[in-house]
Amino acid sequence: MTQHRRPHILVTGAAGALAQKVxxxxxxxxxxxxxxFREQVYLGDDIPSYCIDFNKRVFEDLFRRYEFDGVIHLGRIMSSQLTRMRRYNANVLGTQKLLDLSLKYGIKRIVVLSTYHVYGAVAYNPALIDESAPLKSAGLSSDLIDSVELENLANIYLWRYPELNISILRPCNIVGPGVRNAMSTLLASERAPVLAGFSPMMQFIHIDDMADAIVLAYKKPVRGVFNVAPQDWxxxxxxxxLxxxxxxxxxxVPPILPSMILRTLKLRSFPSYLMAFFKYPVVIDGRAFASEFGFKPKRQLKDIFRFYMDNKKPV
Incomplete structure (x- = not known):
């Protein structure tokens, strides 16, 4: 009789607050x-932690040594980090290596973290964007190309290799303690730039709720692409x-002007590649994920904003 074995799971992006919550x-x-691949983090004696480039041969050694059952891929590098080429190597080539190794070593469950930014912000977006909408970001900003390519790559493996049981999650703005993205930095500032005449509708999900969503997704192997967002904005x-x-x-206007002003003011928290998201609403429909995985965010908007009200510097 074989002894019961606990699931062996590889978690990427371990230096990030979200991965640590998961x-x-x-x-x-x-x-x-x-x-x-940015840094090694200590997570306790019970969790081996590595700083490894996915494209290096030593990464494959982990698959041999630990015999993973599943992968939670949260290691997507944001557009504000690294140079474009290094980001492409990490996000696209690194993800391809991860998926190839998962296929080679018989992984049975993969969750991939994407972003709602792949939809692109344009004036004629529908009021609620569902998962079947085209990914327009690649044509709008070269800084978001690797996010779309990472998604397209995961999608290819999702349909070509059903045995991998891949779920791709597209969350709205993830915010809360420890989050270091552009939106969190803006909410934590004393003063934040806005585009004159624009105030698009936005959605926010607390980092703890997003961690809950990832764990729920991992435990129920349903293949597909899912928006993750609350039903309020x-x-x-x-x-x-607030x-x-x-x-x-x-x-x-003209389009070059806001970028020049922001550069002059050294406001890096308002990156030019996201400018359209502060002009046009990108409101995503999270009902399919909520229904399939029984997900309901526990933290309301007032709780999220209270944290930033009380902590006026990025955490």
């Missing part, structure tokens, strides 16, 4: 291995007000 939820009943400028953050209006 690890905290899973560590009591799974054997985890944490990987990040708020105008960007109103969100700033966070006790003063608006700093920036003229939006």
């Amino acid at each position: 690890i905290t939820q899973l560590r009591d009943h799974c054997d985890l291995v944490a990987v990040d 708020v105008a960007y400028q109103h969100a700033l007000k 966070c006790h953050c003063k608006s700093l209006p920036i003229p939006s």
Whole structure:
């Protein structure tokens, strides 16, 4: 009789706050291995942690040594990090290597973290964007190309290799303690830029709720692409007000002007590649994920904004 074996799971992006929340939820009943190619993080004596480039041969050694059952791929590098080429190598080539090794070593479950940015922000987006909508970002911004390519790659493996049981999650703005993305930095600022005349509707999900969503997705092997977002939204400028953050209006025309002003003011938290997202609403429909996985966010918008009201510097 074979002894019962705990699931062995590889978690990428281990240096990020979201991965660490996921690890905290899973560590009591799974054997985890944490990987990040930016830095090695200590997560306790029970969790081996590595700083490894996915494209190096030593990465494959982990698959041999630990015999993973599943992979939670949270290691997507944001467009504000690294140079474009290094980001492409990490996001696209690194993900391809990860998926190839998963196929080679018989992985039975993969969750891939994407982003709602892949839809692109355009004036004629529908009021609620579902998972069948085209990914327009690649044609709008070269800085988002690798996010779309990572998704397209995961999609190819999703349909070509059903045995991998791949779920791709497209969350709205992930915010909360420890999050270091552009939106979190803006909400935590004393003053945040806004494009004059624009205040698009936005969605926010607390990092703890997003960690819950990832764990739920991993435990129920349903293949497919899923938006992850609450069924409420708020105008960007109103969100700033609720966070006790003063608006700093920036003229939006001609298109080169806001980028020049932001560069002059050294406002890196308002990157030019995301400019359209502060002009046009990108509201995604999260009902398919909520229905399939029984997901309901526990933290309301007022709780999310209270954190930023009380912590006026990025955490």
